[in-house]
Amino acid sequence: MYEAKENNGNVIEAVDLVKRFGNFVANDRLTFSVQRGEIFGFLGANGAGKTTAIRILCGLSKPTSGQIRVAGYDVYTRTEKIKQRIGYMSQRFSLYEDLTVWENFRFFGGIYRMKSALIRERADQMLGRLGILELSDAVIASLPPGIRQKLAFSVAILHKPEIVFLDEPTGGVDPVTRRQFWEMIYEAAATGITVFVTTHYMDEAEYCNRVSIMVDGKIEALDTPEQLKKTYNAGSMNDVFLKLARRNEEQMKE
C-alpha cells in the first residue's frame, strides 16, 4: 500500500484535510485535487489558511486529519518520498544572501543529489533565459528583489520536480516583474511541471488553469476562472472573490 498511486492523472489529492492549532481551525475539511501539468491557483485573503495547507502538502507540517496524497504518496508516512518529487518556494525569501548565485544553485542541486555537471548545465540554462548569466558570481544580497525572486523560483525547479509549490511568489514585487514571473511559471508548466501557487492577487488567478478560493479556512469555490466568473456572474476574478467574501460574512452573521 506504500507504492505510489495516481488516480486519473491527479498528482495531488486531498480529501477532508483538517489542520487545527488548539481550538483554531486553520484548514476546515479541504477537498481538492490537482492534475498533472496543471497550474493550480490557491487563492484566499491573508490568513485564510493557504500557507498552512501548502506546508502540509510539502511535508513541513502534519495534518490533523484527512486523506492526502502528493505525487501519489501519503503525506502521513511518505513525506521523504514526496520531498524527492517536489520543489518549494516559501513566502519568506530563502536563498542564502551571503552566497553567490552559483553557490546557491550548487548547494541546493547538491542536496537533491544532482551531478555537478548537470547543476552547471541547468543553472547556465536558467540564468541564460533570465538574461543574467553574468550575475552568476554575484552575492545574492547585492541583487535587486525582482531578480532574487526569479532566482528563488529557478532554484525551486532546478531539480525538475513533478510539482512545484509557490507560496505567494509575487509578494512585494512590481507589476512588470510579476508579469515576467508568470511567464516563467508558464514555461515551467510547459515542461510538464505541475504548479501549485498561492496568491492573494486576484488578477493573477486569471493566469491559472483552475483556482480554488479559500475563505476562513474553507474552500468556497473551485473551478476554472471562466466558469467561476459565469457562476458568480462577475466581470473579473476580483469580483468573484468579493462576492464570496460578502456571502461568507452574511452567513457568519446568521
Add this chain to the structure above:
Amino acid sequence: MKRFIIKEFLHIFRDVRSMLILFGMPLVQVLLFGFAITNEIRDARVAVVDAVPDVVTKDLRNKLFASGYFTGGDILAGQHEIDERFRQGDVKMVVVFEPEFAQKLERGENPVVQLIADASDPNAAKLLVNYATGIINGYNRSLGTYPPQAVIAEPRMMYNPSLKGVYMFVPGIITILLMLVSAMMTSISIAREKEAGTMEVLLVSPLKPISIILGKVTPYVVLSFINAVSILLMSYYVFGVPVKGSLLLLLAESILFILLALSLGIFISTVANNQQTAMMLSMFALMLPTILLSGFIFPIENMPAVLQWISLLMPPRWFIFIIKSIMLKGAGLTYFWKETLILTAMTGVFILASIRKFKIRLD
C-alpha cells in the same frame, strides 16, 4: 511613549525562555558560588610512602588525615609508584617518611618528612604543602622539646571573619548580571530591530529618536534593577552577606552603573548591524573584561602592569570596588567619590558617542 514601553515589555515577557534564564541565571550563580565553588582545598587525595611504619609515623599520619584537608591515605610500595599515581590524576600529594623514623627522632637526628606535591596545579600544591607543614609543626610543638614562641601573631580577618567566598562573589555577580542584562540585551535587541527592518519603521514614526531609545531601554533598566535587588535579598537571607553601609546609596550607585551599561549597549548597537556582530562585540567588550579584569575573581594588583592599566578602563572594576565598600565595609560616599565620578564620566562619554553615531546615520 507609554505604549511603546509596554510593547517592549511584552516582547521580553512573551519570551518565556529568556525570562527564565534572565531570572534563573543570577539565582543559580549565587547558589553555586555560595555553596559549591570555593578556593579552599578540602579532602585532597594524599598517598603515603612509609616503608617501615612505627609509632611516630602512624601518629603523624593520623594527625594529617584527621585534619579534614586530606583523604585517601593509600600506602604506596615505594617512591617509584609516585609518578604513576600523579599521572593517573587522583593523588595530589605524597607524604614520604624515611625509614627508622621513630628511632631517629629519639636519637635527636631529626628525621625528614618529604612532601611531594603535584604542582601541575601550583596553587593547590602550595596550599597542601602549607597545610601539611602546619600540622607537622604542631606535632613538633607537642613534643615539648620544641622552643616556645617569642612572638605570637594575632591575625584578624577584617570584614569577612570566616573568609566566606560569597562575600567576594556577590558583588561580582551583581556586576556581571547588570552588564549582561543591560548592555548585552539592549545591544542585541536594538540590533535585532535593525536586522528585521523594524527600526526604520520606528524611525519614520512621529516618535523622536530619543524616545525610541528610552522606550527600548526602560524595560531593561527595570529588569536589571529587579535582578540586582533579588540577588541582594538572596545573598542576605541565604548566605548572610551583610549590607553594612547605606542601602539607598547602594541602589543609587547600582542605577548609575545600569545607566552606564545601557549607554555602552546602545553604543555597541550603533556600531554593530546584526545580532551576531552585537553578540560577538558584547562578548569581547563586556563579558571577558567584566570577569577577568575587574578584580571579580582575580586580584588586579597581581597582574602585569599593562593589564592593570587596561583594567582602569573597565567600568566593572570601579563598580565592584564601590559595592564592596558599601556592602562589606560600610563605607560612605567619601570613600569612593572618585570612583563614582569616573563611572559618571564614562556614562557621559558613551552617551555622547552614541548620539554622534546615531546622527551620522540619519544624515
Add this chain to the structure above:
Amino acid sequence: MRTIFYIMQKEFIQVFRNRMMLPVIFLMPLVQLLILSYAVTFEIKNIRLYITDNDNSVASRALLEHFRSSDFYHISGESADALHGLEELKEGEIHQQLVILPGFEKQVVSGSPARVQVLTDAINGSAAALMNAYTLSVIESYNREVLSHMQGFPPKMVQVSWRYWFNPALDYKTYMIPGILVLLVTLIGMFLAGMNVVREKEIGTIEQINVTPIRKVQFIAGKLLPFWIIALAELAFGLALSVLLFNIPIVGNIFLIFLVASVYLVVVMGLGLFISTITNTQQQSMFLSWFFLVIFILMSGLFTPVESMPHWALQLNTLNPIAYFIRIMRMIMLKGSGFQDIVKPMLYLSAYGITILSLAVWRYRKTS
C-alpha cells in the same frame, strides 16, 4: 556522502565570507591566551602593608626588617596611629596592617611571648588566607632567629622538606593554559555550531532545506563537520602559540590531545545543536548557551579546585563536559599521562557525545 559534502562546502564559504569571522577565529586564541594567562593568577605579590610600630625598639625594628626585605611586601604606609591604618584598610588602599604594641621588646627578651596584631582585608577570602599565611611565616622565621640566639642546643623535631613536581617554579601560567585552550575549543563548538542552525531558522532558509529529501543525519553531519574541523585547527593554533609564545612544555602525546579534543567537540557541538533545536531565535539560543556555559565553566575547575566542592556539586559535575576535558588536558599536557590513564573519562565523554548527539538529531524536526 556527497550531500554532506555540499553542506560542508556551503558552511565553509559562509564562515569565511563573514568578515568578522576570520579575525575572531585567529585573534580570539591570541587575546585569550595573553589576557587570561596573565590575568588569571592567585599568586600574591606586592602585599600592600601598613606598619604601626608603637614599641620602636631594636627588637621591633628587627621584626619589621623581615617584612621590608621581603619581595612579597610593599610598605605603603607607616605611622604610630593604628586608626589611620584602619582607615586606609577601609579605603582599600592597603591589604594588611601590622600593629606592634608597646612593650614588645621587653616581652621578647623576658621570654613571655609578645603579641603582634595582623589585620587583613578578608573580602577576598582566599587571598586573605594566603596573605595571612605569608605574614605568619615571616613572623615564624623571626621567631626562629630569636630562639636560635637564646637556646644553646637544637631541639628534637621532625623536619619537613618539599618538592613540587611537574611545575617546580609553581608557574601559574603553565597551569592555566591547558584550561584556556579548552575554553577556546568550547566557545567555537558551542557558539559557532549551535548558533548556526538557529540562524537558518531565523532567516527562514531552513524551510527550503526541510522540503528537500535530505536526511536529518546528513544535514547535521554537514553542519557540524566544518566547525569540528575549524575548532581542531583552532586548537592546533592555540597549542602552537602556547609552545612558541609561552614556552609551555607539552609533556604528553600531542596526538592524544587531538584524539580527546575530537571526541569532546562532539559533546559540546551536540549540546549547542540541541539548544538550537529547542530555540527559535539567536538571542534565545545565545542566552541558553551562556547559561549552561557559565555554570559549566565555573564548576569545571578552570579557576577553582574541583575536589573541594560539596558532594552534590561533584555529582552534578559528572554532567559537565568541560570538567572532564580540562582535567584530561592538564594531565596530558603537564604530566604526560598516557591513554591508559584517561580511558575512563574518555569512555564517558564518548557515551556523552553519542547520547547528546542522538538527542539533538531526534529533536531536530523537519516538520513543525
